[in-house]
Amino acid sequence: MNREDFPMxxxxxxxxxxxxxxxxxxxxxxxxDDYYLNHTSNIHRGEYEASVITNKLYDNVRNLVSKLVNCDxxxxxxxxxxxxxxxxxxxxxxxxxxxxxxxxxxxxAEHASNVLPxxxxxxxxxxxxxxxxxxxxxxxxxxxxxxxxxxKTKVISLAHVSNVVGDVRDVYSIGKFCHEKGILFNVxxxxxxxxMEVDFKKCNIDFLSFSGHKMCGPTGVGILVSKxxxxxxxxxxxxxxGMNSFFEDDSSYELxxxxxxxxxxxxxxxxxxxLGEAISxxxxxGMNNIHKHEVELKKYLLDKIEGISxxxxxxxxxxxxxxxxNIDGVFxxxxxxxxxxxxxAVRAGNHCAKLLKNEMNIKNTVxxxxxxxxxxEEIDKFVEVLKNSKDIFKVVL
Amino acid sequence: xxxxxxxEIILDNYQEPYNKGLIEDDNYLKTRTNSExxxxxxxxxxKIEDGIVKDIRFDGEACAISTSAxxxxxxxxxxxxxxxVKDILNNYKDMIYxxxxxxxxxxxxxxxxxxxxxxxxxxxxxLPLVAVEKMLEELKNEK
Ligand SMILES: Cc1ncc(COP(=O)(O)O)c(C=O)c1O
Numbered sequence: 001m002n003r004e005d006f007p008m009x010x011x012x013x014x015x016x017x018x019x020x021x022x023x024x025x026x027x028x029x030x031x032x033d034d035y036y037l038n039h040t041s042n043i044h045r046g047e048y049e050a051s052v053i054t055n056k057l058y059d060n061v062r063n064l065v066s067k068l069v070n071c072d073x074x075x076x077x078x079x080x081x082x083x084x085x086x087x088x089x090x091x092x093x094x095x096x097x098x099x100x101x102x103x104x105x106x107x108x109a110e111h112a113s114n115v116l117p118x119x120x121x122x123x124x125x126x127x128x129x130x131x132x133x134x135x136x137x138x139x140x141x142x143x144x145x146x147x148x149x150x151x152k153t154k155v156i157s158l159a160h161v162s163n164v165v166g167d168v169r170d171v172y173s174i175g176k177f178c179h180e181k182g183i184l185f186n187v188x189x190x191x192x193x194x195x196m197e198v199d200f201k202k203c204n205i206d207f208l209s210f211s212g213h214k215m216c217g218p219t220g221v222g223i224l225v226s227k228x229x230x231x232x233x234x235x236x237x238x239x240x241x242g243m244n245s246f247f248e249d250d251s252s253y254e255l256x257x258x259x260x261x262x263x264x265x266x267x268x269x270x271x272x273x274x275l276g277e278a279i280s281x282x283x284x285x286g287m288n289n290i291h292k293h294e295v296e297l298k299k300y301l302l303d304k305i306e307g308i309s310x311x312x313x314x315x316x317x318x319x320x321x322x323x324x325x326n327i328d329g330v331f332x333x334x335x336x337x338x339x340x341x342x343x344x345a346v347r348a349g350n351h352c353a354k355l356l357k358n359e360m361n362i363k364n365t366v367x368x369x370x371x372x373x374x375x376x377e378e379i380d381k382f383v384e385v386l387k388n389s390k391d392i393f394k395v396v397l
Numbered sequence: 398x399x400x401x402x403x404x405e406i407i408l409d410n411y412q413e414p415y416n417k418g419l420i421e422d423d424n425y426l427k428t429r430t431n432s433e434x435x436x437x438x439x440x441x442x443x444k445i446e447d448g449i450v451k452d453i454r455f456d457g458e459a460c461a462i463s464t465s466a467x468x469x470x471x472x473x474x475x476x477x478x479x480x481x482v483k484d485i486l487n488n489y490k491d492m493i494y495x496x497x498x499x500x501x502x503x504x505x506x507x508x509x510x511x512x513x514x515x516x517x518x519x520x521x522x523x524l525p526l527v528a529v530e531k532m533l534e535e536l537k538n539e540k
Contacts, residue, residue: 333436333460337518349436363458364436397404397461 001293001372002285014344014378019163019191019322019351019369021213024278028216031277032270042266044242058269061276062259068279068287069193069208071200071225077259078272081222082190083113085209088224088262089186090117093207093234094155100126104155105148107132107140108355109162114188115355118157128152134359137317139167142174155184160192164351164367165315166322168192175204190214194282195321195371196291200225212271217278221271224262231258238264290372294321297370297379304383311386314365321370327389332364338392339366342385344378403508410465415472416454425452426532430524437463437521441528445536450474450482453529462521466509470525473504479533486526493522 003009005025015023041051043058066073079085098104104118108131118129132148134140145156156178160171171187178185186207192198193208194215200208207230212221226234236243236255243264247253255261282290298321305311310328327335332348339346346368350357357363368382425442437459444452453471470489474482489506491498495513509522 331458331460331464333521337460337515363438393404393408393461397407 003373016368017345017347018371028274028277032274035270057273061272064276064279069198069200075228077224077262079222079224082209082211085224086113087117089207098127102154103128103152108359112352138165157186159188163191164353166320167318171203179204197287212275217275218271220268221275236262240264293372294370301379323368324365332366335366337396341395406508407465410468411461414468419456426535428531430528443532462518463524466522467525469505
C-alpha cells in the first residue's frame with residue numbers, strides 16, 4: 001500500500017526493519033521542511049505570524065494523538081521517544097509512589113527500556129521486580145500474570161507487542177484485571193501504536209509510551225499518555241524554561257499545569273509537527289487496515305517457507321508483522337549480511353531484549369518486521385533468497 | 398589472494414575454530430568484548446609467561462568474520478613475545494585500515510586484506526585485536 005509516498009523505496013530496498021524504525025513518507029518530510037523553510041519560530045509565544053502558525057500546528061498534535069489512541073488531549077505529553085517516556089513513568093511517578101518491598105511485574109521478553117529503569121529504581125528504593133513466566137511460544141498470558149500477583153503487586157508493566165517475538169498481549173483483559181485489583185498498568189506501545197488500533201481508555205491503561213520514528217514520524221520525538229490525575233502526581237525529570245509559572249530569589253516557584261510541566265526547554269518542534277503529520281497519514285490509511293495487511297503478509301510468508309528445512313522460526317503463532325528466525329548453524333549477523341547482499345534490510349541481534357536469551361536458549365536472532373508498504377512480491381524475493389541460503393558463505397565471505 | 402582459498406581459510410576457522418572453549422586457570426588474563434556496533438560477544442583468556450604468549454583461548458557467539466579472525470589470530474600470536482605481538486597487531490591494524498603494512502609479519506591474517514571494502518565488517522575483523530590489546534593493557538597495570 002501507498003508505496004509511492006516513500007522516496008526511499010525507489011532505491012529498490014526491501015525494507016524489513018520496521019521494528020527498529022520505519023521509512024518516512026514525503027508528506028512528513030515536507031511538513032517539517034515547511035517549518036524550517038517558512039515558519040521557523042519558537043513555541044509558547046505567538047506575537048508574529050510564523051509563531052502563530054507554529055504554535056497552532058504544535059498544539060494540535062495533542063488532538064491528533066488523542067484521536068489515534070483515544071485519550072484526552074490534555075493528558076498527552078511530548079517526549080523524546082518511548083525510552084524517555086518510560087523513564088519519566090519510572091523516575092517521575094513510580095519513584096514517588098512506590099516503596100520498599102512493592103512488587104512490579106515484568107517479563108523476560110521486554111525491551112531494555114522497560115527493564116533497566118526498573119532495575120535502577122529497585123537499586124534506589126528497594127522495589128521488587130518479578131518476571132512473569134512466558135508460555136512455550138514465548139508469549140505472555142493473563143493467566144500467568146494472575147499467578148504472579150500478590151497483595152504487594154503495585155504495577156504491571158509490559159509491551160503491548162513484544163519487539164522480538166511480536167506476540168500481541170491482551171491489554172484489554174490485563175487492563176481490566178489491573179483496574180479491578182487497583183494495580184497500575186504501564187504499557188510500552190512502541191511496537192503496537194504504529195501497527196494497530198490501541199484504545200487507551202477502553203483498556204484501562206495508566207501510562208502509554210511510544211516513539212514517533214517507528215510510525216512514519218521523525219526521530220527525536222515520542223509520546224507519553226497518562227491520566228490527568230496521575231500526571232498531576234508525577235514529578236518532572238527536567239526543570240527550566242517553558243515549564244514554570246514563576247520562581248523567586250527566595251527559592252519559591254510554581255510549575256505550569258500538565259502536560260506543559262513535563263516539557264522543559266525548547267522541544268523538538270519540527271519533529272512534533274512531523275509526528276502530527278505522520279499520525280494524520282496513518283489515520284487516513286486506517287490502523288485496522290495496516291494491521292490486517294501485516295498479518296496477511298506474515299501468513300503468506302509462513303506458507304511459503306514450509307519445507308525450507310534449515311530455517312528455525314521462533315514465532316509462527318503471533319498475530320503481528322514480526323518474523324523472528326535463524327538459519328541453522330549460521331550466526332544471525334551473517335544472515336543479515338547475506339540478506340543485505342540482495343538489498344533486503346533486516347535486523348540481527350538480541351533486539352535489546354537481553355533477558356530473553358535465558359528463555360529461548362538462543363542469544364541472537366534475525367528479525368524481519370513488516371509495515372503497510374511491504375508487498376507480497378517482496379516476501380517472494382525474501383523467500384527465494386532464504387531458499388538459496390546454502391550458498392550463504394560464498395556470498396558473505 | 399585467490400578468493401576461493403581465502404574463503405576456505407576463513408570458513409575452516411569459523412567452523413572449527415582454534416582454542417575455542419575456556420578453562421579454569423587463574424594464571425590467565427581475561428576480558429570480554431562486545432562492541433557497541435555489533436552483536437558479537439566473546440570471552441578471551443591469555444597466558445603470558447616470561448614475556449612470551451603461552452596460550453590464548455576464547456568462547457562465545459560471534460559472526461563468521463570475528464570468529465575466524467579470532468581463531469587465526471590466536472594461532473599467529475601463540476609463542477610470540479609481547480613485543481612481537483604488538484608489532485603484529487599494529488601491522489594487522491594498518492592492513493585493515495588500508496595503510497602500508499608488512500605482509501610477512503601477519504601470516505594468515507592476510508585473508509582479511511580486503512575487509513575494508515565491507516565497512517560494516519571492519520569491527521568484526523578487529524574484535525580479537527581489541528581483546529588482546531585490552532589484556533596487554535591489563536598486564537601493564539598489574540606490573
Ligand atoms: C518494545 C520497545 N520498547 C521500547 C523501545 C524504545 O524505543 P526508542 O528507542 O524509540 O526510545 C523499542 C525500540 O526498539 C521497542 O521495540
